[in-house]
Amino acid sequence: RLVRQDVRPHQSGPKAALSRIGRVRPVTLADDEPWRAPFDVIAAPIRPTIKPGGTKIDPDIQGGANQKGNQSTASGAKDTDKSVESAAQDSRIDTRIVEFFYATNRKQSDTPPDVEGHPQPAFTSDGPPVYSLNGWTAVSGYTGERNPDLSVGIVRLRVPEGHHIGNIELPSSLKLFGFRLRRDTLDPTKHFTIRSIEKTDEAKWIKTLASTKKKKALVFVHGFNTKFRDAVFRAAQITWDLQFRGTTILFSWPSRGDIADYLYDKESALASRTAFLRVIDDLYKAGYDNIDVIAHSMGNLIAVEALSNSAATRSPTAIAQLIMVAPDVDRDMFVQDISGVAKVTKGLTLYASKNDKALQLSKRIAGGIPRAGDVPDAGPVVLPGLWTIDVSLIGDELFGLNHNTFATTRNVLNDLAILLMEGKPPPRLVEIRGFPEPPQKAAYFRYIP
Known part of the structure; x- marks a missing residue:
């Protein structure tokens, strides 16, 4: 975890280090104005809802650290149960925290991080100052x-009470001429x-991944026109909405x-194929058997080509x-590569749409050549071993930050959840x-609202 605090006496080792997290304030992210802390500092540490290990914590079952100062008891299970019960009743404990791992080949932002505890920079002779926080390095973003190298770590984010499935609620703004x-x-x-x-560092990252209990991982690879900040929001939204119980x-x-x-x-995407495979390899080193x-x-240009080449x-x-x-992805290239990808995957699912704005732009830039995710008049890509689902009626920007059809998105997320949990072929929903x-005989599938 990010910050270790008040580990119970009977815990030790990597799992204990992961069991307590201190409070931090929002940080400054690349290309954005500085964040302001929007909440009051409270005495109790905030408890996560979904841990990197993927276990959802029920507020009526488990609690956070000891809530009174730094005192801890060593009187056995009874005292532990009492502290858990007390923590569960503490209204200050936040149950809407999502945590997940990240890996990126972006350059790190040089903006100083603004986190609780105000870590002092340690200046080095051969580089920028490092802000150390409980064994991990606090960064502002990317x-x-x-970046020719890979940076790895953990993100911690809060989902608001008024969240609607499929949406990312952010402060609205009005711009005119920039x-x-x-x-x-x-x-x-x-x-x-x-x-x-x-x-x-990557070695500690792998060790932290290995300390999680359930060895099921979900790797999310974002698309074009996505800042690091936006990718973080989307990964958190997917994890929360799917209630994913593995490691994101x-x-x-x-x-x-x-x-x-x-x-x-x-x-950049083409240059990221090796880094993507490196992340998958790190998960195998950490003992994950379901990725x-x-x-x-x-x-998909990264994932499809990387797996096909591998x-x-x-x-x-x-x-x-x-x-x-x-x-x-170029439709012809996709058809050529997917046979290789099928050799190294248990299942292949394609969600295609004729209304996706990004694909329409890409098609124009590519000289009118259809993309693999498009649905032209002749129909979507249909190949042996590929589950193709036409979701054109969902809206105009599937998984995009400006998604406006939240109610219908719920059905696609439900379909994704069943696929991830059970690996069942479509149709999974009515x-x-x-x-x-x-x-x-059905050649592919369509979403019908």
Whole structure:
């Protein structure tokens, strides 16, 4: 975890180090104005709802650290049970915290982090100052520039009480000709709020991954036009909405987060294939035996090509489910590569849409060549071993930050949840039906609201 606090006497080892987390304030992220702490500092440590190990903590069953000072008892299970019961009743304990691991080949922002405890910078002769916090390094975030190395760590974020499934609630703002005229105040009860971003070395990261109990992982690879901050929000939203009980890992590649930088992002994606496979390899080193990947938009250029190339090697990288959401990949290239990907996956799912704005833009830039996630008049990509689902009626931006059809998104998230939990083929919901309809044999599936 990020900060160790008041570990109970009977706990020791890596699991104990992961069992308590202190409070931190939101940090400054790349390309954004400094965050202001939107909540009052309280005495009790905040308890996570979903730990990196994936276990959901019920507020009526488990509690946080001892709530009165730093005193702890060693009188056995009875005292422990009393402290747990007391913590469960403490209204100051926050149950809406999501934590997940991250790996990125972006450059780190040089903005000093603003975290609770105000760690003092340790200046070094060969680089920028380092802000140390309980054995981990507090960082402000990451830019859209490329880094030849991989940075790893943990993100901690709060989901607001008024959250709607499929949405990312953020402060609204009004801009005119590039000038911000108005911005709502950040409110943690109404908006997603980043509490901390802390990095560590890869060896400690793998050790922390290995200390989790359930060895089931979900790797999320974001798409084009996505800043690190936005990728963090989306990973948290997916983890929370799916109530995923394994370990979530965000793989964030160097996208500049601007539509004008499409070609830069595409080259960054192609250059990120090795880093992606390195993350999967780290999960295997940590003992994970079930690894699923959700790749969105241009993130599929990374996942599909990396796994296809790996399948041709002597030691291929294998995963369980590869879930491709509106893949921004050349259709012909996708058809050519998917046979190799099928050799190293247990299941392949394609969510395609004819209304995705990003794919329409990509198609124009590519000279009118359809993308793998598009649904032209002739229909979506249909291949042996590939579960294709046409979700055009969901809306105009699947998994995008400006998604407006939250009610219908719930059904897709339900479909994803069943796929991740059970690995069942479609149709998994009554809203998803085979096409063409019986008595003909279904070639693919359609979402029908």
